[in-house]
Amino acid sequence: MISPRAIIALGTALAAVGLWWLLPGSSASRRTLGGVLALVGFGFFGSQVPAVGDWCTKGMFHAISAATIVAAVATISCRKPVYSAIWFGMTLTGTAGLFLLAGAEFLAVATIVVYAGAILVTFLFVLMLSQPEGHTSYDRRSWEAMISAFTGAVLVGILTTMIGSAIAKADQLPPPLSGDGQGVIGDVGRVLARPARAGELKPTLQKPTISRLGAELFTRYLVAVEAVGALLFAALVGAAVIVSQGRAAMKQPDTTREGGTAHAS
Amino acid sequence: MPPELVALQSFLSIGAVLFGVGLIGFLSRRNMIVMFLSAEMMLQGVSLSLVAWGRYHNDLGGQMLVIFIIAVAACEAAIALALVLMLFERKGNLDIAVWQELRESNQPPFEEDPPESEEAPADWPHLTPSGVLPKSVAEKESYRRKV
Numbered sequence: 001m002i003s004p005r006a007i008i009a010l011g012t013a014l015a016a017v018g019l020w021w022l023l024p025g026s027s028a029s030r031r032t033l034g035g036v037l038a039l040v041g042f043g044f045f046g047s048q049v050p051a052v053g054d055w056c057t058k059g060m061f062h063a064i065s066a067a068t069i070v071a072a073v074a075t076i077s078c079r080k081p082v083y084s085a086i087w088f089g090m091t092l093t094g095t096a097g098l099f100l101l102a103g104a105e106f107l108a109v110a111t112i113v114v115y116a117g118a119i120l121v122t123f124l125f126v127l128m129l130s131q132p133e134g135h136t137s138y139d140r141r142s143w144e145a146m147i148s149a150f151t152g153a154v155l156v157g158i159l160t161t162m163i164g165s166a167i168a169k170a171d172q173l174p175p176p177l178s179g180d181g182q183g184v185i186g187d188v189g190r191v192l193a194r195p196a197r198a199g200e201l202k203p204t205l206q207k208p209t210i211s212r213l214g215a216e217l218f219t220r221y222l223v224a225v226e227a228v229g230a231l232l233f234a235a236l237v238g239a240a241v242i243v244s245q246g247r248a249a250m251k252q253p254d255t256t257r258e259g260g261t262a263h264a265s
Numbered sequence: 266m267p268p269e270l271v272a273l274q275s276f277l278s279i280g281a282v283l284f285g286v287g288l289i290g291f292l293s294r295r296n297m298i299v300m301f302l303s304a305e306m307m308l309q310g311v312s313l314s315l316v317a318w319g320r321y322h323n324d325l326g327g328q329m330l331v332i333f334i335i336a337v338a339a340c341e342a343a344i345a346l347a348l349v350l351m352l353f354e355r356k357g358n359l360d361i362a363v364w365q366e367l368r369e370s371n372q373p374p375f376e377e378d379p380p381e382s383e384e385a386p387a388d389w390p391h392l393t394p395s396g397v398l399p400k401s402v403a404e405k406e407s408y409r410r411k412v
Contacts, residue, residue, distance in 0.1 A: 076290030
């Protein structure tokens with residue numbers, strides 16, 4: 001029996017090499033091989049990721065997370081940025097499905113509406129404004145593909161190992177008496193203190209979750225909602241100012257340059 | 266193992282993978298738009314972890330923080346895309362390498378690799394020149410390399 005840590009380490013190495021070869025800049029055969037390697041590596045990861053529930057929920061979780069991660073890898077490895085954006089939309093849909101499985105229905109809908117509906121479309125607009133021909137030379141190469149792939153994969157491996165050991169440690173802890181972490185000692189105990197009603201999962205798609213969320217959003221977090229509204233307004237004005245002032249500054253670049261040098265001298 | 270711990274571990278692991286893939290994309294891609302897509306992917310990974318923690322502690326605070334993350338991401342996307350559009354209009358290029366003069370002074374300059382040999386055409390048809398050579402504007406040539 002191989003230990004889970006060894007499997008995670010092997011998955012990390014395979015995923016790192018696979019992502020390195022998948023990133024733009026390598027030949028077609030290497031990209032195919034990299035795709036296979038990354039699939040195998042993330043498969044090793046997935047074999048160590050547990051799921052909860054009956055077989056249907058487990059299968060759903062594994063299918064959605066596999067789709068999410070495959071789409072994420074395709075986002076960063078596609079040479080055409082438009083394809084990257086569309087694969088990112090697939091990642092967003094997968095994340096929304098995972099939110100739904102985790103019992104966050106409002107966030108699932110909000111992710112699709114705000115991210116896939118607004119942010120992604122804005123990205124596509126800018127892409128079409130600036131790169132109508134679709135393919136460029138700089139999309140065919142990448143910065144330091146090997147170093148960045150290994151950095152990211154090692155980070156993921158360390159995080160997964162740490163999560164696994166912390167969860168195993170929390171499993172050993174005695175269940176708390178009052179539910180707020182008193183009675184257990186240490187950082188892991190404080191963060192991972194079991195909720196008071198331990199032992200069973202809150203069923204997802206419970207009806208009053210959204211209404212409770214709304215009630216809490218507009219009572220306890222009312223000031224934060226106002227602040228976010230102000231931030232959105234400032235961002236709107238800022239985006240308009242950046243575009244219009246930038247265009248105006250580009251129309252007479254000589255005057256600004258002279259002013260700058262005169263000021264510097 | 267109790268089911269809530271299992272659920273926490275599964276969602277945290279998927280969030281970590283999303284974050285790592287986004288990190289790789291942000292570090293290695295050269296197109297500014299794809300870099301921002303990767304940054305948004307890192308935000309998705311963090312949101313997934315927050316939702317998992319909120320579910321574990323039976324607390325709505327995690328979901329609340331994700332709502333604010335989505336709002337801030339919308340602001341960030343608006344500002345970032347306005348900036349990217351302005352950068353594009355200055356250099357005619359979405360490549361982040363054209364802004365390499367902003368690097369620190371002790372860093373070596375980035376040198377473009379030689380182009381791939383397989384893409385080089387075997388031989389273009391050769392036309393005899395005729396007429397007057399059009400006057401070239403230096404500013405236009407910087408972003409219209411193909412013309």
